[in-house]
Amino acid sequence: MGSRNDLAAATLETLPVTVAVIDDDGEILLTNRAWREFGSDEQSTDHVGVNYVATAVMFEDDDEYARQAVEGLESVLEGEQETFVMEYPCHTPTRRQWFMMRANRFTVDDDVRVSVVHLEITERKLAELAAEESAERMRDEHRALEHVLERIDGLVRDVTDAAVGAGTREEIERRVCSRLAATEPYVLAWVGRVDVTNQRVSPREWASTGDVPLEDGDLVLGTDETHPAVRALEAGEPYVVQDLSSFRDADNWWPVGAESDYQSVAALPLSYGDVTYGVLVLFAADADAFSDRELLVLESLAGTIATAMNAIESRRMLTTESVVELELAIEDSSLFVTALAEALEATVAYRGLAYDDGTPLAFFYVDRTGAVTEPAVELEGVADATTLVTYEDGTLLELELVDSIVTTLVEHGTVVRRFDVTDGIADLALDLANGQSARSVYDLLERHYDRVELISYHESEQPTRTPQDLVATLEQTLTDRQQMALQKAYVADYFEWPRNVSGEELAESMDISRSTFHQHLRTAQRKLLEELYEGDTAIGRHSE
Structure with missing residues (x-):
């Protein structure tokens, strides 16, 4: 029996938690080494004979945690509960720390005893506090987001309805500008289009509050590079100036007399896939009006507007009584059709495009026979190549495309009449719904390829x-x-x-x-x- 008690005592001494045993009056009978060494750098104190409960009572008027400890210990001593657990802070001037106290009732030879264990839980508590702070930040962000969404909910709905419900591109631009200008904090909205023949950005529709004027004159791509509209178009992504008063180049394009009405500006390209239909420019009455969340919503709206414009252009191509015939020459080895001709060392002629369960299949005639599929399938954007027909002097290839300028043009309502390559020069003939569609396609090609030359531009009645x-x-x-x-x-x-x-x-x-x-x-x-x-x-x- 003695050896068992010695083993228990030795084990108690090695525990890394502070442990004390008190009797039914609250007097300390036994402590371990961790208890004796806690809180003292010079000497250890076992506190044997000290009334633990009475000591805690001395602090309960000023310390809520001391009061909870006294109530819990007394309930365990009186047999009302077998176990009591509480967590409490115990900070020092140099360190924040927390502990958990656990009291367990037991008997020895019919005498009531209670073990009191104090376990440091600082790391866990700091982690919990960090998680709570993070959760609170998320709640704050969520509340802020709800506020933003509540403010712009009507804007999103109305702009979407305006874009989708309009019958013409001009109507989309007019209704969108009107709705945006009527929404705080915006004071001016305009939509600009690009004329690829002279590289100018011209405002086509606009709306403003009060007497806020529209900007004067056209903007020139490559020249007016400080203007947000030009930057957005050239970079293909939104451009924002949060504080115009500190933007030195604003004087070059700030409307005269409107300085007090403009504090910030955002420009967003109106792009559907690789085709850009123009740029949406918004001026706000407040500085820092375009938060990240607001900008995300505006980007989504710009995408909706561009999608509606694309749908109208595609529909117009099918119903219009006129057509724009565009012929171009493209010299760039990265052009898909040119790369195909170079890989096969042949002349390539486009025969059409079809879709098989959503997979685009392009047909090309090449003036050579033999092994033509292997070089073709190695090209970027070609998932598979099949010889459909072999003629005496050539081959009809079926190419499964992953991403290609051919599919991009067709998906934007363009009729590809000819797309042939001879001696490294691609001859491209297109039918488009109107001049603006032609400009958008020309702009798309010019952005992607080295040399794009306009051979002919002709409007005719269908x-x-x-x-x-x-x-x-x-x-x-x-x-x-x-x-x-x-x-x-x-x-x-x-x-x-x-x-x-x-x-x-x-x-x-x-x-x-x-x-x-x-x-x-x-x-x-x-x-x-x-x-x-x-x-x-x-x-x-x-x-x-």
């Missing part, structure tokens, strides 16, 4: 019923597989005689059976002929 009308109708009536079968048959000269490719080969390229391919092809041909001979009355009669 017949009442255009090829684009037919394409739009067929896209509504044909399934993806039917459209793919028809387009592959056409570009592969399946309708020529003698045929260079069989139905079985085309079916294999679509990973379908020969009979399924012919079913898709016959259905597509019938729908095409119905549209040609019966016009709009045939639309919707067949759903297969």
Whole structure:
């Protein structure tokens, strides 16, 4: 028995926590080394014989934690509870620290005893406080965000409605500027377009509060580089001046007499994919008006506006009675079509673009035979290359594109008439809805490639019923597989005689059976002929 008691006592001495044992009157009977050495650098004190509870009572009037300790210890001593736990601070002039006190009731030979353990929990407490402070900061940020969102909720809704509900690009610009200028703290909003022929940025629509004027004169890209609108367009990202009074170059473009109304400005490019339709410029009455959160919302609105403009331009291309015919020459080895010609050491001619379950497939004729797929598939942006037809003097390639200027142009409502490469020069012919679309596409190409030369620009009237009308109708009536079968048959000269490719080969390229391919092809041909001979009355009669 003695050896067990000795072992327990020795173990108690080694514990890194302060431990005391008190009797039913609160008097200390035993302490361990950690207790004796705590708080004293010169001598140890065991406190045996000191009434622990009575000592704590002396401080309970001034110390809430002392009062809680007394109440807890008394409840354990009286048998009301077996265990009492509390946490409390115990700071020094040089260090913040916290402890946890744990009291446990037990008996020895029917005598009540209570062990009192003090465990330092400073690291845990500091971590908890840091987490609480972080949580509070997040709550503050959340409340600030809610405030921002509450203020701009109507703005987001109205600007989105204005952009989506407008029938023309001019109407989008006018309604958006009007709505933004009516929202505090903005005092002036304008939308500028770029004329690529003279590289000038011209305000097209604007709105302001009171007598705040619009800026005078056009801005010139590459010259007026201090203006936020120019910087935003050239960098392709928002540009903000939070305090115009400290911006030395503001005098070059600050509207005369309006200094007191302008304190900050933000310019945001209106971009959809790689095409930029212009720039939105907002002036605010307050300095630091464009916080990170506000700017994120404005960027989202700029994207919505550009998307609506793209939809109108694409729709206009299908319905307009006029068309802009643009012919360009591009000299840049990084251009996808030029890189293809150089890799194959051949002349390349564009034959069309189709989509297979959302995957763009481009068709190119090259004036050589043999191993042509291996060099093509190594090009950046080409996921796969397939020989669709082999002729005596050339090959029809089917390229699965990941990212290409061809898909970018088509997705922006542009009709690619010609995209051929000879001797390192790309000959590109496009049909666009209007002059602004032409300028946007020209600007896109000029930003991406070294040398872009405008060969011709011609506006012409289209017949009442255009090829684009037919394409739009067929896209509504044909399934993806039917459209793919028809387009592959056409570009592969399946309708020529003698045929260079069989139905079985085309079916294999679509990973379908020969009979399924012919079913898709016959259905597509019938729908095409119905549209040609019966016009709009045939639309919707067949759903297969």
